[in-house]
Structure formats: C-alpha cells, structure tokens
Amino acid sequence: MTQTAFDRMLAELADRRAEFHVQGYVSKDFVGKLKALGLYRSATPEQFGGETMPPAVFLDKIERISAVDGSTGWVASFGSQLVYLGSLPLETQAKLYADGPDVVFAGALFPVQQAAPTERGFLVNGRWKFASGCMAADIVCVGIPGDDSTLGKPRGALIRPERLEIVPDWDVVGMRGTGSFDLVATDVEVEREWTFIRGGEPVVDEPLYRYPAITYAAQALSVVSAGVARAALTFAKEIGSGRASITGAPKLADRAYYRAGIAEAEATLRSARAYFYEAADDAWQSLVAGRPILGTVSDEQNAHLRLSAAYLARTSADVVHKVVSLSGTAAIYRDHPLQALLADALVPQEHAFLSPAMYDAAGAVLMGQPPTVPAFR
Incomplete structure (x- = not known):
C-alpha cells in the first residue's frame, strides 16, 4: 500500500513525540509539515485562498494525529480556530492572509487584562495563560475587555508573537508537548481593526x-x-x-x-x-x-x-x-x-x-x- 504524505507525517511524529514532550512544545518545523497537509488553511476563508474541510473531515484528521501523540493533535486542532476571526474587517483579513492562507493561530484569551484606549486602538498590558501552540504561531490572540459595542463580550486582540514575551512555564502531567505557555504584553498598541469579538457575527459568508x-x-x-x-x-x-x-x-x-x-x-x-x-x-x-x-x-x-x-x-x-x-x-x-x-x-x-x-x-x-x-x- 502506498504511504501517503499524511502517513509519513504520522510516522515522523511517532519518532519525535518524545522530543516534543521533553522541550514542552511541538517544534516549528513539524508544524510546517502540518501546514503542508492543509490543516492550517482548512478554516481560512476561501476568498483568501482557503481550502475548506467539512468539520467531520478535519476532526477525523485530528483524531488520527492524536492517536500517535495527543499534544500534537491538540496543537493541530487550532487549525480550525481561524473561524474565530470571521468578524474581523475584510481589509484586516486580507492583510492577515497576504502571505498565503496557511496561518497558524494561537490564543490566550484569559484572564482578560486591561487595555487603555488610544487614538488608534488599545494599549495592551498583562499576562495570559494557556497559549497552546504559541511557539510556532504566526499570530496570537490575547483577551481584553469589551464595551457597550460588544454587548459585554471580551475582545480578542491579534498580535504578532515577536511583540510579546513567551514565558515557558508549562510544567504539567498531561499534554506536556502543547507549549501552552504564558504570554506577556508590555505597552503593546493594537489597532482597533485588529481586534474582534469572540463569537461575533462573521463578515465572511461561507x-x-x-x-x-x-x-x-x-x-x-x-x-x-x-x-x-x-x-x-x-x-x-x-x-x-x-x-x-x-x-x-x-x-x-x-x-x-x-x-x-x-x-x-x-x-x-x-x-x-x-x-x-x-x-x-x-x-x-x-x-x-x-x-x-x-x-x-x-x-x-x-x-x-x-x-x-x-x-x-x-x-x-x-x-x-x-x-x-x-x-x-x-x-x-x-x-x-x-x-x-x-x-x-x-x-x-x-x-x-x-x-x-x-x-x-x-x-x-x-x-x-x-x-x-x-x-x-
């Protein structure tokens, strides 16, 4: 039987899962292999080059990965979460996907931290927990308060990971390789159009x-x-x-x-x-x-x-x-x-x-x- 690219990825994962558990995160080069299999474009809007996978198809792939290593399955599962960003202005989404549809997203919404309003958006400070997959992320999300315009729901602020401090404090018994580290922001200004309401009404009609x-x-x-x-x-x-x-x-x-x-x-x-x-x-x-x-x-x-x-x-x-x-x-x-x-x-x-x-x-x-x-x- 011919071995598929997905099968080859699983075989490599079996060889490397101990490596990921020891260092506490899935290495960026391996996340690149998951990208090549389309997992990180499966929820990208088709108008920006995405290749939609029906949820059951995507979930089956995550289950197969998890049968080899749960931590890697957990990190790969975030390929579905670009749907969170559907309420971003289309102009912002165009910038997000300007370099291609394979975008690795990681989030640490809680605890929601204060963000002072500025002329252009928000000045973000604070520390957030459980940013699974942040070591290989192209964009990360942190939680800031909502206001009357969000009906009390918190905002997510999108920030490039190089603008944050990643604190490698993931010392756990299970899911040791997820890299669910803390994120720290110090006076990071985020433009309003790079924030969204979790669960907000999407502007993408797909x-x-x-x-x-x-x-x-x-x-x-x-x-x-x-x-x-x-x-x-x-x-x-x-x-x-x-x-x-x-x-x-x-x-x-x-x-x-x-x-x-x-x-x-x-x-x-x-x-x-x-x-x-x-x-x-x-x-x-x-x-x-x-x-x-x-x-x-x-x-x-x-x-x-x-x-x-x-x-x-x-x-x-x-x-x-x-x-x-x-x-x-x-x-x-x-x-x-x-x-x-x-x-x-x-x-x-x-x-x-x-x-x-x-x-x-x-x-x-x-x-x-x-x-x-x-x-x-």
Missing part, C-alpha cells in the same frame, strides 16, 4: 463561517481525547496478546475479564464517536443544503454538537482509565506507556468548553429553554 465557532473549537479539543483512547485500546490489544504474567498467570488475552473489559471499552468509545461524528455531519449538511442560499445550524443541532463533544471527552478518559485498571501491576510504573496516555486523556475534559456544565446547558436547550452557560454557540 458555510464554515456559519458553523458555530466556539462549538467547533470544543469539538476540535474533544476529539483529541478519542485519539488518545484509541491509542490505549491499540496498546491493550497488542500487549494482551503478548507476554505472560511475571507470576506465571496466563497472558492477559487468555483471561475472560480482560477480553470482556477491552471489548466493552471498544464498544463504549465507538458509540461516543458515532454520536460525535453524526452530530457534526448533520449540522454541516444543514449548512450546505440549498446553496447558494446557505442554511443555519439550529439551537437543537448546536446542543447536540456541544453535548456529544463533552460526552466524547469524558467517555474517552473513562476508556483509558478502564484499560489501565485491566492491565495489572505493569501499568503502575511511571514509565509505562499507559500512564502517559492516561495523563493526556484527563486534560481535555477539564477544558471549560467540555466541562460537566455542558450537559445541563445542552439539556436546557433540548427542553426549549435558554442555555445555562455563556458562549454556548
């Missing part, structure tokens, strides 16, 4: 820009978990068919509880994935139906998108935990492969976009009530 931007970000982070869970199940099948126990007991695959447990975990993950991808495809088909008149994603469809994303993240973490619990004493060692996968699997479900509060919010919408959390779509 199907992907009608897909709920915050929802898409939640899906892209959630699917990383599914890739990590797949890696754990693949490992479980391989190791289960291998060596016998040090106590002389039968190998894992010869034990009924192990076979049944892994089978149940497989069914659990596949079920959550099916719901996740079904919701994504249903929403996308609604958007593209009837072109040139573009459709919309209904509140109920959005609720299923958010619910399936939160459910997939938590289910995937449970699957990895189950594999560890079935794997005996070998898995308790710090350097055992399942320990790294377990640490990675626990991270996405902690993101605010994927918290248990999404269940209540989705349930409220499905019952005809307003969502119970802000920024639900």
Whole structure:
C-alpha cells in the first residue's frame, strides 16, 4: 500500500513525540509539515485562498494525529480556530492572509487584562495563560475587555508573537508537548481593526463561517481525547496478546475479564464517536443544503454538537482509565506507556468548553429553554 504524505507525517511524529514532550512544545518545523497537509488553511476563508474541510473531515484528521501523540493533535486542532476571526474587517483579513492562507493561530484569551484606549486602538498590558501552540504561531490572540459595542463580550486582540514575551512555564502531567505557555504584553498598541469579538457575527459568508465557532473549537479539543483512547485500546490489544504474567498467570488475552473489559471499552468509545461524528455531519449538511442560499445550524443541532463533544471527552478518559485498571501491576510504573496516555486523556475534559456544565446547558436547550452557560454557540 502506498504511504501517503499524511502517513509519513504520522510516522515522523511517532519518532519525535518524545522530543516534543521533553522541550514542552511541538517544534516549528513539524508544524510546517502540518501546514503542508492543509490543516492550517482548512478554516481560512476561501476568498483568501482557503481550502475548506467539512468539520467531520478535519476532526477525523485530528483524531488520527492524536492517536500517535495527543499534544500534537491538540496543537493541530487550532487549525480550525481561524473561524474565530470571521468578524474581523475584510481589509484586516486580507492583510492577515497576504502571505498565503496557511496561518497558524494561537490564543490566550484569559484572564482578560486591561487595555487603555488610544487614538488608534488599545494599549495592551498583562499576562495570559494557556497559549497552546504559541511557539510556532504566526499570530496570537490575547483577551481584553469589551464595551457597550460588544454587548459585554471580551475582545480578542491579534498580535504578532515577536511583540510579546513567551514565558515557558508549562510544567504539567498531561499534554506536556502543547507549549501552552504564558504570554506577556508590555505597552503593546493594537489597532482597533485588529481586534474582534469572540463569537461575533462573521463578515465572511461561507458555510464554515456559519458553523458555530466556539462549538467547533470544543469539538476540535474533544476529539483529541478519542485519539488518545484509541491509542490505549491499540496498546491493550497488542500487549494482551503478548507476554505472560511475571507470576506465571496466563497472558492477559487468555483471561475472560480482560477480553470482556477491552471489548466493552471498544464498544463504549465507538458509540461516543458515532454520536460525535453524526452530530457534526448533520449540522454541516444543514449548512450546505440549498446553496447558494446557505442554511443555519439550529439551537437543537448546536446542543447536540456541544453535548456529544463533552460526552466524547469524558467517555474517552473513562476508556483509558478502564484499560489501565485491566492491565495489572505493569501499568503502575511511571514509565509505562499507559500512564502517559492516561495523563493526556484527563486534560481535555477539564477544558471549560467540555466541562460537566455542558450537559445541563445542552439539556436546557433540548427542553426549549435558554442555555445555562455563556458562549454556548
């Protein structure tokens, strides 16, 4: 079978993931390989050279990357987040994409920091956390307060990374290679036209820009978990068919509880994935139906998108935990492969976009009530 460029990238990633974990970020040259595969033009407006990927197609690619390395999958997932920038003036977007459609975006919106108004825009100062992928970013976003014109929503201010200080303080157990460093700005003036409202009305009239931007970000982070869970199940099948126990007991695959447990975990993950991808495809088909008149994603469809994303993240973490619990004493060692996968699997479900509060919010919408959390779509 001919190896594709995507397959070659995955093979290189398998060789380099330890490098990324040790240094704490995915190297810029490797992000360049992700660019070459179109991941960072998949959400660029087509009028600026983008090549739109339907969300389910993009999410599948992120899942495959995450099955090799969750950190790299997390960084690659930000290829979807250029949809955040759809509310920028078209003149600003033209400047952003002037050198080509492959733009690596990283964001650190919170905590929102003060920005003094100036004649041209805002004088930005402060420190922001969790700027995943900032070491290879072409443009980064920091959060500043909104005003009456933004209906209380915070603004995102776009800044070239060389104008900021990147503080390499990412010392964590899971997702160690995401480079989710702090950003520091000292008297950085940002012109007003380089700011946007997160979730603001887009000026780009293309199907992907009608897909709920915050929802898409939640899906892209959630699917990383599914890739990590797949890696754990693949490992479980391989190791289960291998060596016998040090106590002389039968190998894992010869034990009924192990076979049944892994089978149940497989069914659990596949079920959550099916719901996740079904919701994504249903929403996308609604958007593209009837072109040139573009459709919309209904509140109920959005609720299923958010619910399936939160459910997939938590289910995937449970699957990895189950594999560890079935794997005996070998898995308790710090350097055992399942320990790294377990640490990675626990991270996405902690993101605010994927918290248990999404269940209540989705349930409220499905019952005809307003969502119970802000920024639900």
